[in-house]
Amino acid sequence: MRELEGGAAGFAFASGMAAITAVLQLFRAGDRVLISSNVYGGTYRVLDKVFQRFGLDCGIVDTSDLDALEAAITGDVRAILIESPANPLMTVTDIAAVAALAKRKGILTIVDNTFMTPYLQRPLALGADIVIHSATKYLGGHSDLVAGLAVVKDAALAGRLAFLQNATGGVLGPFDAFLLIRGIKTLAVRMDRHVENAEQIAAWLAGNEAVARVHYPGLKDDPGYAVNRRQAKNGGAMIAFALKDDYDYRTFFKSLKLISLAESLGGVESLACHPATMTHASIPRELRLKVGISDNLIRLSPGIEAAEDLINDLDQAIKASKEA
Ligand SMILES: *Cc1c(COP(=O)(O)O)cnc(C)c1O
Numbered sequence: 001m002r003e004l005e006g007g008a009a010g011f012a013f014a015s016g017m018a019a020i021t022a023v024l025q026l027f028r029a030g031d032r033v034l035i036s037s038n039v040y041g042g043t044y045r046v047l048d049k050v051f052q053r054f055g056l057d058c059g060i061v062d063t064s065d066l067d068a069l070e071a072a073i074t075g076d077v078r079a080i081l082i083e084s085p086a087n088p089l090m091t092v093t094d095i096a097a098v099a100a101l102a103k104r105k106g107i108l109t110i111v112d113n114t115f116m117t118p119y120l121q122r123p124l125a126l127g128a129d130i131v132i133h134s135a136t137k138y139l140g141g142h143s144d145l146v147a148g149l150a151v152v153k154d155a156a157l158a159g160r161l162a163f164l165q166n167a168t169g170g171v172l173g174p175f176d177a178f179l180l181i182r183g184i185k186t187l188a189v190r191m192d193r194h195v196e197n198a199e200q201i202a203a204w205l206a207g208n209e210a211v212a213r214v215h216y217p218g219l220k221d222d223p224g225y226a227v228n229r230r231q232a233k234n235g236g237a238m239i240a241f242a243l244k245d246d247y248d249y250r251t252f253f254k255s256l257k258l259i260s261l262a263e264s265l266g267g268v269e270s271l272a273c274h275p276a277t278m279t280h281a282s283i284p285r286e287l288r289l290k291v292g293i294s295d296n297l298i299r300l301s302p303g304i305e306a307a308e309d310l311i312n313d314l315d316q317a318i319k320a321s322k323e324a
Helices: 016-024 041-054 066-072 095-105 155-168 174-185 187-206 225-231 249-255 285-290 307-320
Strands: 009-013 032-036 057-061 077-083 108-112 130-134 148-152 211-215 239-243 271-273 297-301
Touching: 009 016, 009 155, 016 041, 016 130, 016 148, 016 155, 032 041, 041 057, 057 066, 066 095, 077 095, 095 108, 095 225, 148 155, 174 187, 187 211, 187 239, 187 307, 249 297, 249 307
Parallel strands: 032 057, 032 077, 077 108, 108 130
Antiparallel strands: 009 148, 130 148, 211 239, 239 297, 271 297
């Protein structure tokens, strides 16, 4: 992973959250970490419910607005943690621009690269200091392991993280390490197929009259398209979309045959999830609606099955969900 992400050292953890927790332990009471408003829910939760109790503060910023970000970087801020594209609307953040601003302010840039993997996007080359992964997703790739990774660009900072990992013990077990290495060996071919499927599905959804909107940074009219193209190989493989009002999303989920309803992502089998009641259920409805996570939003993690089979499954489920 050190080689793939291009850092000074890489560390394997028992889960993505263990990696994130160890990285956050680089900071101390009185420090403040900024996170972008759409980071993984567990990242917000560990800061808000755990680190806060130890005096590490967290602030939420809209990282698509660099002026707002700059204004939020007060004297106690030590780092900014971002994801791109971010869940569930696949919002793109300009990693190089955020990292340049952070560097100017003397703070660290941490990028959770779970959705893209180093095959599609390499944040350290864009100026970030630390990359974290939930290897449970694409890196493992087969929905049969839980693991996390951190890669650090600077050797001195890597030494501090090595100490923390040893001191706190969230290491990856040997069998999971074996499974993860096996997964990474096929990362490139799997990602090529995941992306190919996502591109075909996104284009098909965009042209489907039952679909109200599609969020996929690989589509030319997506608001994140241009920035994503600069910093990543392609749009990745995660898609979100909403059906029009006369379609019932509950019936849609119930009617899927090949695609499974589940929260995870990045495995060889296609998964669909309902952010409003699953991944983003802890966000109050008012706030969810304000940021575009409508009740009928559907998130899709296309696997490596035949695109035609996936599109046929989506098509029959959409048709079944049309209200009379
Ligand atoms: C799943 C996920 C995590 C947490 O990883 P675990 O391995 O489940 O602990 C962190 N960040 C992102 C973006 C994720 O999707």
